[in-house]
Amino acid sequence: SAVISQKPSRDICQRGTSLTIQCQVDSQVTMMFWYRQQPGQSLTLIATANQGSEATYESGFVIDKFPISRPNLTFSTLTVSNMSPEDSSIYLCSDGPLLLRGLGKNIQYFGAGTRLSVL
């Protein structure tokens, strides 16, 4: 199974500030994914982080609010900008298909999540 390290594991932030979440995977992957889980809800995809190109955002999520970086094939960051209490959620990163062809990985793994509370 993949090893995905995510940090911080939790944080309490003041409204109007920004938080950057880091995600490190143990293999080179073509894509990485960022999800949000609001309290009591299911997981919703925020965006797909592509190496060498802009992230692809899902409907309802914009780059100004959730800027994403993908500097290499094993690392990505998600920033939650200008936070409000409505941003209080668990944010999870996930790995995508392996870069090396032929190893064919279909199973998607998740980091332990970042539990964010905004006051």
Added chain:
Amino acid sequence: GIQVEQSPPDLILQEGANSTLRCNFSDSVNNLQWFHQNPWGQLINLFYIPSGTKQNGRLSATTVATERYSLLYISSSQTTDSGVYFCAVKSTGTASKLTFGTGTRLQVTL
């Protein structure tokens, strides 16, 4: 996009009981995974099962892709089985995007 509905939404069991969780999806899929989210929020992979049947200890899963549903069976439940169970699918037409179901919240009591 694809819709993924799970039932029941909530389930309370006594320790030792068996249960069946269902996942219905609205389109053909090439990937289906079952996850257990523990009380600390960690998502644990249970099964990768786009079709067929698999078993792992007290858990087993069956996916009937042609009828667009999957079932997760939990036998002899234990308190450590408590948490939320999610199925997640990739629609045949949407490449790598994994869409999560609505979830089933399970509580196992002594």
